[in-house]
Amino acid sequence: MKKRIVLAGGSGFLGQSLASYLMERGYMVTILTRGKTATNDQIEYIHWDGVRLEDEWASRIDESYAVINFTGKSVNCLYTKRNREEIISSRLASVQVLQEAILKSNNPPQVCIQAGSLAIFGDTTEICHEDSVHGIGFSVEVCEKWEAAFFKNDWPHTRKVLLRIGFALGKNGGALGPLQNLAKFKLGGTIGSGRQYISWLHMDDLNEMFVKAIENEHYEGIYNATGPNPVTNKEFMKTLRKVMNKGWAPPAPAPFVKLGAYIIMRADPSLALTGRNCIPKRLQAEGFQFLHTDLEEALRDIIE
Template identity: 65%
Template sequence: MRKRVILAGGSGFLGTSLADYLVEEGYDVIILTRNGSKVSENGVRYVQWDGATLGDWATEVDGSFAVVNFTGKSVNCIYTKANKEEIVSSRLNSVHVVSDAINQAENPPSALIQAGSLAIYGDTREECDENAPHGDGFSVEVCEKWEEAFFDQTFDETRQVLFRIGFVLGQNGGALEPLEKLARLGLGGTVGSGKQYISWLHIDDLNKMFHEAIEDERYNGIYNATGPNPVTNQTFMRELRQAMGKGWAPPAPTPFVWLGAYTVMRTEPSLALTGRNCVPRKLEEEGFQFQYTNLRETLKELV
């Protein structure tokens, strides 16, 4: 009998990529989505939910092998009061209702995996493993509330794993897409000071992390889900331009980033101007084998 994996809020870039990966590995995959129910060409079944209340979708959790929760409003927006409230509530509500579904299941899943964020470390150039101190600011507060809600509920039969996910590189979406667009327009220069770190990883390595966490009972607690070789923004943009066959591009000074973020990109400028230098200490200690560790080779493959 094929194992069933539930991807809550899995209709975005990370979720659909993991769904495709798991189907190839022989799993039945169900994505919980706010959109209508359907079945995709590769057999992934989409089931409607609202991310906040129990409903018929909860029967899919009962008897499943694992649940992975991706739910949360994108932080790629301007931080108005309303957006900030939705960023927090969408994360906390989904954590609580997924826990409720597991608690009422006669046959609960063996693993519950939560997608979190490296943003909990704040804006820092110091190397951060899982034991590094937290930063400050809105994004840090969101992550702290998110993680507290996730670990506030424990289960007798369900392992809990939380991945603090870095800057995921993949094709046809994700974090790389807007940077590629800028580079094509000749605007792929250093952003701000260029000294802010980008903790990057390839989508294939992230999918492998999720897969191992689903199957390997050693996985428990918090992990930095990022590659072993973070780089500065200056280095990243240079390597991206080279991979795309682009020459020098003018830097984007901080005031221009602020202006462009608010007026053109309609997003928060801090997303581009801050960074963190994170390493996957626990994954490396447990023997995780990265396929992609060289940024230049990775970008050449992707773009």
């Protein structure tokens, strides 16, 4: 019988990509979604609100081999008081209710993987590995509370893994989509100072990280889920323009980025103007083999 993987909050870009990847490897996939209960392309979707324990979705936890939690309000928004509260509460509530389901299971999953963020390191050009000091600011506060909630209690029969995910590059959306649109209209120049780092990785590598965390019982604790070769924003945008056959593009100074973020994108400008220089120290120590370590090659694989 096929093993079932439950993706909580798996309706977004990362979850959909991973669902396809898992099915290609012979797993059954159930996605817990705020949408309607349905079955599409052999993927089971079950409604949940990410807050309340309900029998329908909890029964799938009891039947699962692994649970992966992507749940959380998108940070791609203006950081109003209400949005800040929802960003934090959506993450903490999902961790709590999944914990309830797992601890009540007769046959609990052998592993629970929490999708986290490299934003815990704040805005820095210093090399960051798993044990590096945390940064400051709202995004750091979110990550610290999120991780603390996930690791607060012991789950006797379920291994815990948290992947701090970097700037994941994939087809048809995700973090790369908005930058491709800028380059397409000859606006893909350096953003802000251009010195902020982008800790990027290819979706193929990220999906394989999830599979390794599922299948390898030695994976436990916190991992920086990113590629081994972060680059500055200036280098990233230059490489993207090259791959898309676009010439020089005017830079976007910080004041214009802030104005555009607030008025047009309706998102906090820190998402574009800050960065971090992270490396996957623990994954490399575990012997993880990256398929994509060169930015130009990775972008060509995705775009061409």
